[in-house]
Amino acid sequence: MFSNIWFNIILVLIIFNFIFSSILEYINDKNWKNYVPDELKEFYPSEKYQKARDYKLETGRISFLSSSISFTLTMVIIIFGIYGNVSDLGTRSTH
Numbered sequence: 001m002f003s004n005i006w007f008n009i010i011l012v013l014i015i016f017n018f019i020f021s022s023i024l025e026y027i028n029d030k031n032w033k034n035y036v037p038d039e040l041k042e043f044y045p046s047e048k049y050q051k052a053r054d055y056k057l058e059t060g061r062i063s064f065l066s067s068s069i070s071f072t073l074t075m076v077i078i079i080f081g082i083y084g085n086v087s088d089l090g091t092r093s094t095h
Contacts, residue, residue, distance in 0.1 A: 011078065018071045022064065029060045 036049045077083045 011075075014071070014074060014078070018067065022067070025060055025064065029057055032056065 032053045034053075036044055036046050040049070
């Protein structure tokens with residue numbers, strides 16, 4: 001019973017971490033402007049800003065895909081007990 005509570009707490013923390021970080025990345029990506037903000041015009045050329053913006057948005061999409069795959073694999077490994085089985089195999093082979 002007690003181990004089941006810890007298992008559920010770990011699952012909730014993993015899910016919360018994925019959702020929270022995904023939301024933060026989404027908000028950060030949406031805050032990029034199509035133009036150089038007035039505070040940066042003096043220091044940042046428009047072409048470089050656009051290039052940096054485009055790069056960040058593209059890598060953000062790739063990052064979300066990567067983290068989604070990682071999250072899914074982590075959940076599958078934990079829920080189906082694959083991690084425990086692999087961990088037990090490693091322990092048995094060393095003795």
